[in-house]
Amino acid sequence: HYYYIKTHQAHGISERSAIVMAYPKANDDTAHVLLVDDDGSSWAGGIDESWAYIQALLDAGIAFNGIDLSNPWDSPLLGTLSLYDAVIWFTGILYSDSLTLSSTDEANLATYLTGGGNLALFAQDYLWDRYASGFTPSDFPAIYFDLDSAYQDAWQISSSVSGLLSGYVGGLFDGMDFAVSSPFGNSDLWPDYLYADSNFAWFEYGTTNGPTICGKTTAGYKTVFSTIPLAALIDGMDPATREEFMRRILLDYFSIIGPANVDVTYTMSPGWHMTSLPLDLPDKSAATVFPGTATDVYLYNPTISNYETVDSIIPGYGYFVLYTGDTSFTHNGPPISSFEAPLETGWNMVGSIYADSTVPFADATFTPDYFLSGNFYAFDGSGYISSTGFDPGEGYWVLVSSPCTLSLGSSGRRRIEPERKILTLDFEGTIVEIGIGENTIGHIPPATPFGSGPAAYLIENGERCLKVIKETGEWELVAERNGIMRYRNPGGVKYILRDDGENLILSGEGDILLKAGEYTITAEILPEKYGLHPAIPNPFNARTILGFDIPEDSDVRLIIYDISGRQIRTLVDKQLPAGSYKSVWDGISDSGAEQPSGVYLYRIATDTGFSETRRMLLIK
Structure with missing residues (x-):
């Protein structure tokens, strides 16, 4: 037989040794992790499993300190827990009389977690010990592990057989597949089937498979709860090693050692x-x-x-x-x-x-x-x-x-603001935004310390604003002084600024000189594609309206032909900004002659390559 010895002291646990003389592990003031040995091996004859955790932490190069709970009533003080970024707590084969976690342990851990700590609990019989008949949403497992319920002792695994523990794809233990066997000698391993909001790994043996490791992620703390102890995992090919298992919990998930400066x-x-x-x-x-x-x-x-x-x-x-x-x-x-x-x-x-x-x-x-x-x-x-x-x-x-x-920086995400095509006006450094869509009002933040108000603003419902989005209507723009206004229109909407009776189309990018005063801006949603509308009315007697759409600035020709194809009247022949237009034909030719009853054609053509022809009937 091969024997080793270790000692348990108030300030730490010694490393394993084949030499009779063993020294306690010195306390490490730089440690981020506290290892709580609660397996009862030092006082109740329980099977020791601390070696698995100690060796994994040493192999991973993670500094830690340890506490061996030397009697059933022993418990780490809250002040001790609070010194560490993460606590690893394991309970071995203890299963009754609050020998896993006591109510005091739960209370201390709850305060520790809400204060920003992290906990990994390995306890196959914690739920049997404290919650054999079930737990409520206000109990520790529900609050801090997001557990809904558990099917206890779902599997029975002896030291002579092995099951399979696998990490969920995309999860904390993705790519890990461990053979699992009881580390407790003649005592079997009894993992629980966990019904939780967030599961990290599932266990498979015989005809049953299901989650056995779960946890909870919040902005303040993170937890891992496993009903399979680390000592039950059999090292396999990388990454399925106990060292990597602990490294992922402590470094990747708990982030106990923060990112570099x-x-x-x-x-x-x-x-x-x-x-x-x-x-x-x-x-x-x-x-x-x-x-x-x-x-x-x-x-x-x-x-x-x-x-x-x-x-x-x-x-x-x-x-x-x-x-x-x-x-x-x-x-x-x-x-x-x-x-x-x-x-x-x-x-x-x-x-x-x-x-x-x-x-x-x-x-x-x-x-x-x-x-x-x-x-x-x-x-x-x-x-x-x-x-x-x-x-x-x-x-x-x-x-x-x-x-x-x-x-x-937490995992939450609010609803995405809808995308809108916004007209941006920059007047002497003040940015004003106008758009069509779901009603939104952007109020004016306080001025800088000792500063003055904006050089320009909108008036909406009697309030001064920097942004007004609405479905229809007009916008009232106020310029506090004379200045240059630069505008940028991404397209999709035609905006028109009324200035002393003159309509200025704000298309693309440009700048205009504004005097101090009030201005009105109107908007027209631009068509998304070219089109020629049916004549209204059709048939017609004296006159009819011919409508057409152009989604971008274009050279446009709108011409009337008789049924033989002879050109009768040119209604439009010029460049037009994007928009929807209407043109009236009164049955008169370019020379001023009235046209007889009959079928006529009207055709639109643009420099972008679009053309379309429709028919109409003139009746006198």
């Missing part, structure tokens, strides 16, 4: 900047985060509808800073990949997370969803602009109708 560079030109901090810097004082500012750092307080100066910077919120000269600085630190920011009714300044690319606004969630659609703005140094996402280091305005919480 990253750089965020701020390039500040003279003027105001709306910015944020997407790094977890050790020193978050305003002077350190934004060095060289010309004034204090400002955060908007919606409860008093005014700005306040701040001494420290909180990730998740946005701030205004002022620089009087070109300034550039770089911060290096752990990236912030998610945050939750409480919001008050009204306008709130929010920040961003660190990401390699723009995080879509659709990835932000509001709980409850009191966000007012269309009211998400960035600041470009001269005015507010609608934004479609979050960039690292930038700040943003959001408008909510009631207190709620903004979450970014």
Whole structure:
């Protein structure tokens, strides 16, 4: 026989050794993981299985400390649990009298998890011990493992047979297939069939197969619950090894060792900047985060509808800073990949997370969803602009109708804002947006500290706005002073600006000079394809209307022919902007002669290659 020895101390567990003298594992102050040995092997004659966890962690190079619960009433203190990013807890073959997890254990773990911890529990008989007759939605397994119910002892596996444990495709243990056998000698393994909201692996033996490992993912904590102990997994070909199994839980899923530090560079030109901090810097004082500012750092307080100066910077919120000269600085630190920011009714300044690319606004969630659609703005140094996402280091305005919480970087996803073809007007740095679609009003965020209001705005329902989307109607535009207005129309809608009785078509891109005053803008949805409409009326006596559509600017010719093909009248022969048109024929030729009753043809042709011919009947 081959024997080994290990010792269990209050501060750790020794490594296995074939030498009689063994030293306890020294406490590691850098450890992120706490291993809780609750298998009863040190006091109840239980089968020791700590070797599997210890060896897997050592092989994976993951620093850990251990606690061996030396009696049935022993339990790690909450203060001890809170020192670690993750807890691995295993209970061996214990199965009764709260020897797996006690109510005290559950209470401590609940507080630990809600405080941001992570838990992997390996316990084949935890549910039998504490919840043999079932559990309710308010019990620990339902809340923290998302368990709905369990078919207990679904399989019986001895040490002489093996079943198959497989990870779900696309899940935490994807690509892993383990042979499973009882590690408890003469005692069999009794895994449970778990009915959970999120399953990680299933077990197959005999005629029964089903999930045996589940867990829960939240913005604050993550859990894994397995009714198959790690010691029951038989190492196979990579990646099916106990080392990789633990590495995926702790590093890939729990992320106990965060990503490497990253750089965020701020390039500040003279003027105001709306910015944020997407790094977890050790020193978050305003002077350190934004060095060289010309004034204090400002955060908007919606409860008093005014700005306040701040001494420290909180990730998740946005701030205004002022620089009087070109300034550039770089911060290096752990990236912030998610945050939750409480919001008050009204306008709130929010920040961003660190990401390699723009995080879509659709990835932000509001709980409850009191966000007012269309009211998400960035600041470009001269005015507010609608934004479609979050960039690292930038700040943003959001408008909510009631207190709620903004979450970014979690698994949630809000409804995607509908795509609309927007007319963008840039008047002296103020961006105004007009569009046709579901009603949306973009209100005006507060001005920068010590700043003035926008140079131009829309009036809708008596309110000043920067964006108005509606199904039909007119838009009232106000220019506060004389200036150049640049416009950009992506197409699909014809917008017409009325200026002193003159109609200006805002097509494509361009700029016009506006005087201070009020203007009206109307819109017409452009056709999607070319078309020639039936004459109305047809037959006709004195006159008829001929309609046609052109989806883009085109040279158009609309000509009347008699039935023999002789040209009678040219109604249109010029370039027209995209739109729908109507032309009237009164039965008169180009020379002014009245035409006799009969069948006539009318034909449209454009420089884009479109042509169509229709018939009409003139009756006198």
